[in-house]
Amino acid sequence: MLSELVDREVIVRRKEGRFPGDEEFMFRHALLREGAYEMLTETDRVLGHRLAAAFLEESGASDPAMLAEHLERGLDLARAGSFYLRAAEQALRGSDQDAAIARARRGLECGAPDAVHLSLLGVLSEVHAWRSEWDHACLYLDEAQRLLTPGSMPWVRTVPAKISADIHLGRLDELMATVRTLQAVELAPEGIGSAAFALAAGCFYAAQLGEFRLADALIRRVREVTEPVAERDPVARGWLQSALAYYEAWTDGDLWTGLCTAEAARASFVQAGYWRGSIVAQVAIGMVARLLGDLRRAERELGETMPAGEELGPVSWLRTFLCIEVLIDLGALGRARAETARMLGVGIERRTPLQQGFARWALASVLRGEGDLEAAEREALTAIELLASFPLEQVGAKALLSSIQLAVGRAADALSTAREVAAAHERWSVPGYKSALADLVHAEALHAAGEREGASAVIAGARARLLARAEALPAAHRRGFLDIPENARVIELSRRWLRAAS
Incomplete structure (x- = not known):
């Protein structure tokens, strides 16, 4: 026949x-195919799709979307929902967010079993969180949170979106409660990859909130759950490595280890074919390269992530902010201003105060570089207000404000602001992001206010820490690290002031 x-x-x-x-x-x-299909009775069409699904499964077919469609048309809706979940996860890992949303929604329409239904909600909340679409993310999160058991695979899946939404909506108590539960709860074995992502996200936010002890505890926890499966699970391994890399950067820790770990994270995600993870790791590479003073590499690495657009969640505007910092360091103020305007426009359009805070901070830096100190101070003050829920970043904006106040001759105001920065760093159990800049503005403000002895003491301590960190770096990176503007200024002032004091 x-x-x-x-x-x-x-x-x-x-x-x-x-x-x-x-x-x-x-x-x-x-x-001809469509004509033959329409000639079948409804009963035969249902049977045909069931037979097709069974044949494809037995033959080892690897396309879950195709299997899901056959099962859905074959009215095996419970199993169709499970395969739509796999198809949505596959699309999300491949960064096809539109397909992930469409497949997850079709899975929900199939009336999937509770566990699958909750996992589908987790996928949808994650996709919308990557897109910074907080209203949509919360819609799915609110439904899921009423039914989820902490530690279960569906619960773990929702955690990164939950804490991202909480921080953007100012629900910091809820965020900290979720992170602490994640730290302590027993995790479902099948959810280790998702748990590693959730723990890495928790560490990222804990550090930005200045909760370094909690971030350190989360690092230990992600090691604990990930290391037993790291060799066979490159995604879990990549999230562990990313968490370590960002932690070294946020804490002004071992930058060489941070760079090597970020490179290893990118390799792990590339091995897994997880594009978005590789971009997150590449942003970490650019961030640490900049802190090491390798501006050309930082510009290249960060620039290569720009085609990813705005669908990287908070990493999107962290990346853009870092790009602007690098351009300012390179003296490319025109390009920096253009990127700042674009970043601010996106933040206003998406109604994300934190993104607007980063953009205002960046704009203040550009304006200071251009010599418009009045406008720079105004933007810095706005940034400080918008960054109220991110103490780590707010302190950075305050350090910039102190330098602007000093530049316009208001030494008392500059010293008051610098003391706030110094006090924040003293409260943390680690040096904190850009600790050399904090020391520098404190020392210069003290000196301008006539407190020469105090200024010399601060600058001497800053110089000793910088030289110790430089000594720990490979020789090829020491010069670049010490040539970073704030580091070079610390070394220069220490020579002048300490020589004068002696």
Whole structure:
């Protein structure tokens, strides 16, 4: 019968089939296929789709979306929902967010079992969180949170979106409660990859909130859950490595280790074919390269992530902010201003105060570089207000404000602001992000206010810490690290002031 259909040119033999050992046929034209399909009775269509799904499963077919569609049309809706979940996860990992949303929604429409239903909600909340679409993310999160058991795979899946939404909506108590639960709860074994992502996200935010002890505890926890599976699970391994890299950067820790770990994270995600993870790791590479003084590499690495657009969640505007910092360091103020305007526009359009805070901070830096100190101070003050829920970043903006106040000759104001920065760093259990800049503005403000002895003491301590950190770096990176503007200024002032004091 098949041969007769071939002779009549209804179907044709495939030259290269998908199933080794089988002879395969296809319709000569899509219209013939559709016509044959419409001639089937509804009962036969349902049976045909069920038989197709069974055959594809037995043959080891790897496309969950195709299996899900056959099962859905075959009215096996519970199993269709499970395969739509796999298809949505596959699309999310491949960064096809539109497909991930469409497949997850179809899975929900199938009336999937509770565990699958909750996991589908987790996928949808994660996609919308990456897009910074907080209203949509919260819609799915609110439904899921009423039903989830902490530690379960569906619960773990929602955690990164939950804490991201909480921080953007100012729900810091809820965020900290979620992170602490994540730290302590027993995790479902099948959810280790998602748990590693959740813990890495928790560490990222804990550090930005200045909760370094909690960030350190989360680092230990992500090691604990990830290291037993790290060799066979490159995604879990990549999130552990990313968490370590960002932690070294936020805490002004071991920058060489941070760079190597960020590079390892990118390699892990590339191995897994997880594009978004590799971009997150590449932003970490650019961030640490900048802190090491390798501005050309930082510009290249960060620039290569720009085509990813704004669908990286908070990493999107961290990346843009870092790009602007690098451009300012390179003296490319025109390009820095253009990036700042774009970043601010996106923040206003998406109604994300934190993104606007980063953009105002960046704009204040550009304006200071251009010599417009009045406008720079105004933007810095706005940034400080917008960054109220991110103490680590707010302190950086305050350090910039102190330098602006000093530049306009208001030494008392500059010293008051610098003391706030110094007090924040003293409260933390680690040096904190850009600790050398904090020391520098404190020392210069003290000196301008006539407190020369105090200024010399601060600058001497800053110099000793810088030289110790430089000594720990490979020789090829020491010069670049010490040539970073704030580091070079610390070294220069220490020579002048300490020589004068002696």
